[in-house]
Amino acid sequence: MARRDKLDIIKEMLILCQKGDFKKTKIANSLNWNFQKASKYLDWLVVHGMAQEVEMGAYKITDAGDALCQI
Secondary structure, three states, rough: OOOHHHHHHHHHHHHHHOOOOOEHHHHHHHHOOHHHHHHHHHHHHHHOOOOEEEOOOOEEEOOOHHHHOOO
């Protein structure tokens, strides 16, 4: 299996967030990652305006994140 680069991982996370409000644990499990690594990437997405936390631990995609998924 080929390694995923950061852009592929970010796009996978954003696609998950497009499907609904996903919690960190579900995102981490879907990507076969541990909670800490998923948290690091989710925090990066929030800081850069591509995702937002809608309730405690649940995330959804923003317009900027949606635009990145279209690339």
